[in-house]
Amino acid sequence: MKLRFSNASVWKYVITSISKIIEEGVFRVDQSGLRLRAFDATNTAFIDLHIPREAFVEFNVEKEEKFGVNFEDFAKISKLAAKGDELLLELVEGGRLGVTFQGHGTRTFILPNIEVSPPEEVSEISLEFPVKARIQPALFDDIMKELDVVGDVLTLESQPDSSILALTASSDIAEARIELSLEDGSLLEYTVNSEAKASYGLEYLYEMSRVAPVAEGLVLEYGSNLPLKLLFELPQGGRIVFYVSPRVE
Template identity: 35%
Template sequence: MKIVFFDARVWRYLVSAISKVIEEGVFVVDPEEGLMFRAMDPSHVIMLDMRFPRDSFEEFDVEQRTELGVNLEDVAKILRRASKEDRLEITADEDSISFAFIGKSYRKFTLPLLDITAEQLPEPQLEFKANIKVMSDVYRDTIKDVELIGDVIRFVASSDEFKVASSSELGEAEIIYTRESGSLIDLVVEDMQQASYTLEYFSDLSGASRVADTITIQFSTDMPALVEHELPQGAKFSFLIAPRVE
């Protein structure tokens, strides 16, 4: 098995973010579908889903569906060595997986594969009443703002604005985006929707937004939220997080 992706930094930021939530996981490589990763955190609060279609790779030499169990923290350490111009080559055999940076030099790192299997997690069947799309830098700044105050993030969406808030004994943070401000790419809301979530997960995963073009947040009142990252070459990273119901 050998696959090559045009920008190693995309993988660097994605895996670094994922490794803060999940220690071990399985990359599934399929000759038709591409590369997939889906897993839940140990507390079953959040489910992560990463997908790179076959066509997103410069080279995709995969003969059969393969599961690659890895220690994500170890992979993240290697990928942090990615430089600006590096492409990423991933190869694997029965016992090991290798990550190589193709740039000014060829740098290859090999790790043992773990004897774990991919979780069989069904596709969530949810209908969301609020759909908000923003630029990735807007999303990332919002997370940084609410981190200053509390440990719970609250979404409130109406037909003309999207509000993100957090409060604690320290005080309150409130960020409001409107159609007029130009910060919203899209806003579709049925009635008013509001829900709260554990901020720590958003903080841990915010690094993934550094390589995303846009972020879409979907939720309904006191229901799970789905946060989708649009990545280069048609790839996607999303997470589904359970609400905090006070």
């Protein structure tokens, strides 16, 4: 297996975000591309990463391969990527993962093959969400940083007769309310089919927003008593989807 990706910086942000949510995981590579699907330890969050084969400038895969990684270690190495670097992933002797950055010289790191219990097959998540919004990833990142200072729970609220998506957080110290709308351009698209209100752990959303600097788009979907879905669109047709279970007060 040999995979070459033109922009190592994308991986740096994606792997860093994942490492804050799960400790270990199994990548699967087949003719469709590379995929990671995993729950966090508490089954509160679910990650679905897919990088299609078309996104790679080199995609040499003869058969399906699976390899486990420790994401804390992978993140440490990914952070060494410099602007303009290409990323080369390949399986080397012993099933270990070779991670090579090419651009500012050639730097190769070898990660051990982590024996991770085979993940249970998770069927595709298919939910009907009453609320769907498209937001600039950078704006969402800024909002998560601001609200994280105030509290540890994010509440979303939408009304079908309003163009405003309200985001609130509170604590014993302060309260914050942020309103996004189509009129002021903070929402690029917004559809509300029914009233919705739900709360989610900000600690998860803060870590997920780390993908924002390299994302080309963000679609947010939610509903009352439903998970929050965040779909970050990555360069070359990749995407990473996060699901977060609602908080029960």
